[in-house]
Amino acid sequence: MGEVEAFSARRSKGCCHKTETTIVVTNKRVLLLSQRFHWGKPIYGAEESFHIEDLKFVSMSHIGLGQKEAQQTYNQLQAMLQARLDSKAGRHVSLFVAAAAAAAVAAAEAAAAVAAAAAAAAAAAAAAAAVQGLTPTRNLPAAAAAAAAAAAAAAAAAAAAAAAAAAAAAAAAAAAAAAAAAAAAAAAAAAAAAAAAAAAAAAAAAAAATATAAAAAAAAAAAAAAAAAAAAAAAAATAAAAACHQVKQ
Structure with a gap:
């Protein structure tokens, strides 16, 4: 088998769903073991094995990990592969x-x-x-x-x-x-x-800036919607007051 390294990546979704993925790396192959749980009970399992040199062609998202966890796992495997090549x-x-x-x-x-x-x-x-x-x-x-x-x-x-x-x-x-x-x-x-x-680090900063800008845009849209609703309410109140005045006359 040669050198063997293993680490785990976990993803929780809500309070009842959880996915645990274990990555085992030998000197030639990478083995991905994914297990999904619902309220602590295993409901689904997946296994994927590929040659370590083909790591750059493999996507991690199809084994149950989210985008962030999949990217982190991919980066860890890439670093491990580069270290092995350097060694x-x-x-x-x-x-x-x-x-x-x-x-x-x-x-x-x-x-x-x-x-x-x-x-x-x-x-x-x-x-x-x-x-x-x-x-x-x-x-x-x-x-x-x-x-x-x-x-x-x-x-x-x-x-x-x-x-x-x-x-x-x-x-x-x-x-x-x-x-x-x-x-x-x-x-x-x-x-x-x-x-x-x-x-x-630059990619993470850009992602954070994008998320902040999106949140600001959403807040601005919500404020605009609230202002429009207030204007509509004011117009309705004005119309009601005018109608009431005409009725009194």
Whole structure:
């Protein structure tokens, strides 16, 4: 199953209806369990399961939550998914850095082995030179050839050691670049989260302003209706008074 997280969202409607929704998130799927109650008795249940990557295509309102609760649940799931993606990316970068470090260590060990081989070749060359000093004159060309071959082997070993050192330096540079990329990705994720929070706050403020404006408009309409009713009542009273005056005359 992997990591499992769960949280609940509740919605009450009046004094007798209530909807409880439980969201269970595993490493791959999201499970929504919705239960409706009437005076404390369960009357309806619903279940919805979908892949966590398809979260952006799923609406929460069809499982019994209101618009506000559905939006809050959606935001929570989105934040959870983003955190998991960031964690997965961090684990991948950590594995890459560890692999690069292991490669650097292996390259250093190879360089040490090549250096040891070069030292052994140098010792062999020295031994060949010592033998050359004790060799009769007729064997001098062969001894010289052996010494030249030993020197060439030592030069090749030194070149291999230099190449291994260059590979180790390249691996270390790659590890440093990967660490810098991981830091940049974390900073970008933090900036995106802050921007999302700011956008959510702005949306909430706009919704509150809209609700306030609607309430003010409703109050103005009610006041206008009351004024119209008062004017109509005054006109009716005036007409009644005029009729009464005519009757008296």
